[in-house]
Amino acid sequence: xxxxxxxxxxxxxxxxxxxxxxxxxxxxxxxxxxxxxxxxxxxxxxxxxxxxxxxxxxxxxxxxxxxxxxxxxxxxxxxxxxxxxxxxxxxxxxxxxxxxxxxxxxxxxxxxxxxxxxxxxxxxxxxxxxxxxxxxxxxxxxxxxxxxxxxxxxxxxxxxxxxxxxxxxxxxxxxxxxxxxxxxxxxxxxxxxxxxxxxxxxxxxxxxxxxxxxxxxxxxxxxxxxxxxxxxxxxxxxxxxxxxxxxxxxxxxxxxxxxxxxxxxxxxxxxxxxxxxxxxxxxxxxxxxxxxxxxxxxxxxxxxxxxxxxxxxxxxxxxxxxxxxxxxxxxxxxxxxxxxxxxxxxxxxxxxxxxxxxxxxxxxxxxxxxxxxxxxxxxxxxxxxxxxxxxxxxxxxxxxxxxxxxxxxxxxxxxxxxxxxxxxxxxxxxxxxxxxxxxxxxxxxxxxxxxxxxxxxxxxxxxxxxxxxxxxxxxxxxxxxxxxxxxxxxxxxxxxxxxxxxxxxxxxxxxxxxxxxxxxxxxxxxxxxxxxxxxxxxxxxxx
Numbered sequence: 282x283x284x285x286x287x288x289x290x291x292x293x294x295x296x297x298x299x300x301x302x303x304x305x306x307x308x309x310x311x312x313x314x315x316x317x318x319x320x321x322x323x324x325x326x327x328x329x330x331x332x333x334x335x336x337x338x339x340x341x342x343x344x345x346x347x348x349x350x351x352x353x354x355x356x357x358x359x360x361x362x363x364x365x366x367x368x369x370x371x372x373x374x375x376x377x378x379x380x381x382x383x384x385x386x387x388x389x390x391x392x393x394x395x396x397x398x399x400x401x402x403x404x405x406x407x408x409x410x411x412x413x414x415x416x417x418x419x420x421x422x423x424x425x426x427x428x429x430x431x432x433x434x435x436x437x438x439x440x441x442x443x444x445x446x447x448x449x450x451x452x453x454x455x456x457x458x459x460x461x462x463x464x465x466x467x468x469x470x471x472x473x474x475x476x477x478x479x480x481x482x483x484x485x486x487x488x489x490x491x492x493x494x495x496x497x498x499x500x501x502x503x504x505x506x507x508x509x510x511x512x513x514x515x516x517x518x519x520x521x522x523x524x525x526x527x528x529x530x531x532x533x534x535x536x537x538x539x540x541x542x543x544x545x546x547x548x549x550x551x552x553x554x555x556x557x558x559x560x561x562x563x564x565x566x567x568x569x570x571x572x573x574x575x576x577x578x579x580x581x582x583x584x585x586x587x588x589x590x591x592x593x594x595x596x597x598x599x600x601x602x603x604x605x606x607x608x609x610x611x612x613x614x615x616x617x618x619x620x621x622x623x624x625x626x627x628x629x630x631x632x633x634x635x636x637x638x639x640x641x642x643x644x645x646x647x648x649x650x651x652x653x654x655x656x657x658x659x660x661x662x663x664x665x666x667x668x669x670x671x672x673x674x675x676x677x678x679x680x681x682x683x684x685x686x687x688x689x690x691x692x693x694x695x696x697x698x699x700x701x702x703x704x705x706x707x708x709x710x711x712x713x714x715x716x717x718x719x720x721x722x723x724x725x726x727x728x729x730x731x732x733x734x735x736x737x738x739x740x741x742x743x744x745x746x747x748x749x750x751x752x753x754x755x756x757x758x759x760x761x762x763x764x765x766x767x768x769x770x771x772x773x774x775x776x777x778x779x780x781x782x783x784x785x786x787x788x789x790x791x792x793x794x795x796x797x798x799x800x801x802x803x804x805x806x807x808x809x810x811x812x813x814x815x816x817x818x819x820x821x822x823x824x
């Protein structure tokens with residue numbers, strides 16, 4: 282009878298999880314059929330995929346600020362030329378559904394069947410809103426991060442001297458894949474190293490002599506995930522470019538330092554902490570409140586959780602704290618940054634002694650009151666998801682498509698183009714035209730980095746004179762693209778050298794479509810062609 286009840290319970294859980302997956306699929310369905318750009322960062326991924334397709338390398342043939350993993354994912358998933366956004370969106374949303382399944386699997390292994398349904402349900406209420414059902418960096422990094430923690434917990438539990446090193450190695454490799462897609466998500470490595478060190482400290486003296494290697498296995502797995510990329514760059518003689526662009530990334534360090542310095546010098550320097558608390562409550566209020574309840578109920582004075590369960594919850598909370606810290610870097614607190622925090626928050630909230638767990642020991646009256654308040658937050662999540670679904674069903678890249686149509690109509694195969702403006706990056710994959718300069722991005726390079734936050738818009742762009750301004754001018758002088766497109770909000774008048782170059786060699790294209798204050802500059806002599814401006818012959822990024 283017990284075996285039959287167990288089988289029935291398992292079947293019911295699987296049905297409930299399948300329904301949750303279908304509900305998430307329904308929420309994400311516009312991304313399977315709309316097929317347009319929502320985040321212009323995704324256009325940057327596809328552009329690097331185009332560079333790879335042309336035989337180039339990010340950080341060598343592009344001045345790139347982002348981690349490289351998603352560039353190769355775009356090369357694999359975004360069609361033969363790496364620029365099909367509709368196809369890339371489909372794979373991204375299937376990837377995100379895999380993250381939901383991973384949360385359910387980790388919760389099942391940790392807390393049981395009911396907890397897997399609670400964790401998956403809570404996660405499904407947040408993930409499609411936090412990642413905007415798009416193919417951004419946070420989407421690709423989240424699945425390997427969840428897998429890294431799940432494998433780490435399996436290694437923590439394992440008593441097999443044969444399989445334990447393999448599990449630590451696999452956990453480290455998954456953490457490496459997360460970092461390759463988005464550097465801050467690699468913070469799970471710190472949690473895994475702490476878990477390995479703690480496992481070593483708890484071992485017997487005889488076992489300790491063998492288990493000192495556990496943190497080393499994690500590090501080895503992390504490095505192993507980076508090995509194919511390092512070998513590729515080493516084979517091209519460009520390992521230094523990878524180290525400078527991905528590992529050191531001076532532009533990213535400057536950005537974080539500038540943001541921290543600006544916060545410290547601003548009136549009320551503690552505002553960053555306050556903004557972080559407000560943003561956390563706004564985006565993850567429900568799972569954070571439930572996780573806090575579960576954490577309080579697991580304190581030693583309570584008996585609802587065993588010692589082993591308390592230790593596992595401590596690691597989940599450590600993971601949550603690490604991701605909240607990573608989401609705070611730069612002090613922007615944009616909602617996508619909190620996607621990495623959703624998984625540990627929902628796992629902690631689903632603990633069986635929590636508010637909605639079978640082992641909750643709170644009196645029924647406060648439990649009912651707390652559940653009613655929580656259900657109000659559930660309703661709020663549903664309204665946010667509905668608004669996000671309707672937003673995602675609308676095309677957000679019509680301007681970029683109109684620009685691309687004009688360039689294709691008046692261009693020729695093999696043309697290059699250069700655009701200035703974050704909202705214009707879509708033009709590269711939409712036209713299939715490579716940038717006429719390695720400086721294909723502008724934010725943080727020709728202008729100040731993004732300084733918007735989750736509540737405040739960006740300040741007007743201003744031109745920033747750096748060594749890359751001259752790099753851009755040299756590249757444009759050499760390649761002379763048929764079109765240069767300047768966005769509505771870029772500080773073009775402040776970049777005097779560019780204005781001089783345009784007046785000397787280009788004219789405003791009056792036949793171009795009117796899209797705000799976008800300017801189309803067309804080369805004076807359309808017959809001018811440099812047959813030797815391919816990827817292989819472009820000057821390299823100065824390091």
